[in-house]
Amino acid sequence: xxxxxxxxxxxxxxxxxxxxxxxxxxxxxxxxxxxxxxxxxxxxxxxxxxxxxxxxxxxxxxxxxxxxxxxxxxxxxxxxxxxxxxxxxxxxxxxxxxxxxxxxxxxxxxxxxxxxxxxxx
Amino acid sequence: xxxxxxxxxxxxxxxxxxxxxxxxxxxxxxxxxxxxxxxxxxxxxxxxxxxxxxxxxxxxxxxxxxxxxxxxxxxxxxxxxxxxxxxxxxxxxxxxxxxxxxxxxxxxxxxxxxxxxxxxxxxxxxxxxxxxxxxxxxxxxxxxxxxxxxxxxxxxxxxxxxxxxxxxxxxxxxxxxxxxxxxxxxxxxxxxxxxxxxxxxxxxxxxxxxxxxxxxxxxxxxxxxxxxxxxxxxxxxxxxxxxxxxxxxxxxxxxxxxxxxxxxxxxxxxxxxxxxxxxxxxxxxxxxxxxxxxxxxxxxxxxxxxxxxxxxxxxxxxxxxxxxxxxxxxxxxxxxxxxxxxxxxxxxxxxxxxxxxxxxxxxxxxxxxxxxxxxxxxxxxxxxxxxxxxxxxxxxxxxxxxxxxxxxxxxxxxxxxxxxxxxxxxxxxxxxxxxxxxxxxxxxxxxxxxxxxxxxxxxxxxxxxxxxxxxxxxxxxxxxxxxxxxxxxxxxxxxxxxxxxxxxxxxxxxxxxxxxxxxxxxxxxxxxxxxxxxxxxxxxxxxxxxxxxxxxxxxxxxxxxxxxxxxxxxxxxxxx
Numbered sequence: 001x002x003x004x005x006x007x008x009x010x011x012x013x014x015x016x017x018x019x020x021x022x023x024x025x026x027x028x029x030x031x032x033x034x035x036x037x038x039x040x041x042x043x044x045x046x047x048x049x050x051x052x053x054x055x056x057x058x059x060x061x062x063x064x065x066x067x068x069x070x071x072x073x074x075x076x077x078x079x080x081x082x083x084x085x086x087x088x089x090x091x092x093x094x095x096x097x098x099x100x101x102x103x104x105x106x107x108x109x110x111x112x113x114x115x116x117x118x119x120x121x
Numbered sequence: 122x123x124x125x126x127x128x129x130x131x132x133x134x135x136x137x138x139x140x141x142x143x144x145x146x147x148x149x150x151x152x153x154x155x156x157x158x159x160x161x162x163x164x165x166x167x168x169x170x171x172x173x174x175x176x177x178x179x180x181x182x183x184x185x186x187x188x189x190x191x192x193x194x195x196x197x198x199x200x201x202x203x204x205x206x207x208x209x210x211x212x213x214x215x216x217x218x219x220x221x222x223x224x225x226x227x228x229x230x231x232x233x234x235x236x237x238x239x240x241x242x243x244x245x246x247x248x249x250x251x252x253x254x255x256x257x258x259x260x261x262x263x264x265x266x267x268x269x270x271x272x273x274x275x276x277x278x279x280x281x282x283x284x285x286x287x288x289x290x291x292x293x294x295x296x297x298x299x300x301x302x303x304x305x306x307x308x309x310x311x312x313x314x315x316x317x318x319x320x321x322x323x324x325x326x327x328x329x330x331x332x333x334x335x336x337x338x339x340x341x342x343x344x345x346x347x348x349x350x351x352x353x354x355x356x357x358x359x360x361x362x363x364x365x366x367x368x369x370x371x372x373x374x375x376x377x378x379x380x381x382x383x384x385x386x387x388x389x390x391x392x393x394x395x396x397x398x399x400x401x402x403x404x405x406x407x408x409x410x411x412x413x414x415x416x417x418x419x420x421x422x423x424x425x426x427x428x429x430x431x432x433x434x435x436x437x438x439x440x441x442x443x444x445x446x447x448x449x450x451x452x453x454x455x456x457x458x459x460x461x462x463x464x465x466x467x468x469x470x471x472x473x474x475x476x477x478x479x480x481x482x483x484x485x486x487x488x489x490x491x492x493x494x495x496x497x498x499x500x501x502x503x504x505x506x507x508x509x510x511x512x513x514x515x516x517x518x519x520x521x522x523x524x525x526x527x528x529x530x531x532x533x534x535x536x537x538x539x540x541x542x543x544x545x546x547x548x549x550x551x552x553x554x555x556x557x558x559x560x561x562x563x564x565x566x567x568x569x570x571x572x573x574x575x576x577x578x579x580x581x582x583x584x585x586x587x588x589x590x591x592x593x594x595x596x597x598x599x600x601x602x603x604x605x606x607x608x609x610x611x612x613x614x615x616x617x618x619x620x621x622x623x624x625x626x627x628x629x630x631x632x633x634x635x636x637x638x639x640x641x642x643x644x645x646x647x648x649x650x651x652x653x654x655x656x657x658x659x660x661x662x663x664x665x666x667x668x669x670x671x672x673x674x675x676x677x678x679x680x681x682x683x684x685x686x687x688x689x690x691x692x693x694x695x696x697x
Contacts, residue, residue: 090243100247103239113294
């Protein structure tokens with residue numbers, strides 16, 4: 001059975017793209033969230049194997065969400081999804097506990113590589 | 122897990138032996154590219170290393186040795202010629218393998234990110250996190266704070282401990298490649314890890330255990346001496362006879378323990394030819410380097426202590442001794458310089474000499490420098506031996522320019538100090554234009570040594586045999602005054618003398634007609650040490666001095682004498 005993934009992004013378009021890429025490879029999308037606060041709630045509720053996390057979102061940024069989730073589950077596996085140019089933020093997120101990152105616009109192969117690698121950790 | 126560790130250890134020690142052979146073999150191939158035996162042997166050695174590494178999953182070691190094996194195979198089959206390039210490649214490969222093997226799972230790699238890596242700093246932090254979670258991050262270059270800010274160009278260096286991590290990093294998308302970073306070989310650092318005896322092929326015992334064994338035997342020797350003393354005091358013939366056999370057994374035990382600790386000089390010396398070659402290449406010198414007597418055996422810990430001083434002497438010989446080829450030709454010398462390292466076994470010590478046929482030490486320059494440094498008065502007249510002694514002063518160097526090879530003002534004093542630590546001595550002789558010869562006299566073993574016991578008033582002192590050339594008893598009239606200094610004329614030789622009693626605050630016996638004198642030579646100088654009375658030679662067990670006395674460098678340690686009283690061991694070179 002494929003791993004259970006929670007997708008967090010404020011844009012429906014991005015959530016849809018990510019979901020398609022992951023579903024095609026057999027991952028199960030167990031939930032979606034459109035801001036940080038929601039992400040934290042959904043994480044508690046769904047206990048997904050993996051989270052993809054946008055950085056810039058209304059109502060709690062992705063970074064704060066990472067920090068909150070790490071508090072709930074120190075073993076949480078989170079991959080940051082970021083636009084080019086947000087290096088400092090991504091670094092901060094990774095230092096907060098995110099395991100990897102992908103940059104928008106992303107190639108499916110890069111997303112899958114990161115997901116597979118992080119799931120193996 | 123234990124099992125793996127055991128295999129790793131075995132692999133390490135065996136691979137180390139092969140690599141040391143390989144250094145010699147490649148030198149042979151360089152000298153004679155047609156040396157088929159050497160080529161075949163080197164080929165096999167790489168092949169064996171590859172096989173061992175493969176079964177432990179050391180992929181980098183496998184890759185490197187495989188490549189070198191291929192090169193040599195091509196040479197074997199006549200498909201390739203031995204070129205300078207190939208020799209360099211072999212040597213640098215050996216170095217890489219050495220680095221990898223010595224450091225075990227500890228690695229230092231440069232990580233190259235591909236040019237189009239999005240957010241390189243973030244990628245770097247991901248990598249650092251992987252290392253931190255799976256192993257131990259030991260350091261980075263540039264420092265971590267800089268990496269995090271993205272202040273690096275395409276690549277950065279990580280130093281870490283942990284198996285399989287490098288492979289994982291290498292397989293990441295944004296990572297273009299990784300490269301082993303080889304450190305300047307720091308002998309000292311390596312030594313710490315070498316707690317295992319190399320020579321023993323069958324059993325490997327941590328050297329600490331041998332130390333303990335030796336200490337116990339030492340206690341036994343002390344006990345024996347005490348009993349023997351009692352036997353003679355109370356006149357107990359039966360016990361005396363019993364003790365005769367007992368003493369022999371203890372002696373044998375002592376010899377055996379000593380032998381276990383012995384390893385051939387070649388275990389450490391085998392890397393010197395390579396060192397001399399690399400250094401002379403770097404400095405544009407041409408040198409033939411010859412070693413003799415490397416099969417002689419020496420206590421492992423003493424041998425380790427010798428490594429640095431010898432490297433130092435070899436460096437001096439190449440850098441300051443041997444002249445550049447053109448200069449040698451102009452002087453009518455053979456183009457190639459010659460450096461010899463000879464080891465000779467003496468009775469209770471080993472003499473190791475490093476000699477070169479270079480330009481020698483400019484004694485006048487040394488004197489000039491000594492005067493400049495205020496070590497000696499302007500008008501002083503000194504013998505050559507006395508002048509050379511200045512070379513052992515901390516911070517003394519005659520080299521004008523500062524190179525990275527030597528001439529930083531650290532010099533012979535380091536050698537002297539290292540030798541002092543192990544109860545040895547150093548001596549230097551030079552002839553302008555002809556060359557320099559440095560001799561290290563090293564005791565065979567450190568814990569139990571042959572010493573000569575002497576008396577001052579009622580106290581007994583021990584003088585290590587390594588410091589003694591001979592002992593003589595001379596009439597008081599033989600001591601004369603020259604230039605306000607007391608000297609002894611012995612067989613037409615004028616030898617400065619020291620009254621040990623005076624130095625240590627004892628009364629000098631006025632009515633003594635025959636004076637017992639120990640003749641000693643060290644650091645290029647011969648001198649006599651006058652004592653009250655000779656007792657004789659014996660084995661003593663050296664114990665370190667308690668802290669307060671430890672600061673007095675006149676004493677090298679303390680021993681327990683047969684009567685149970687402590688006897689201080691005189692460190693002769695520091696008397697003068």
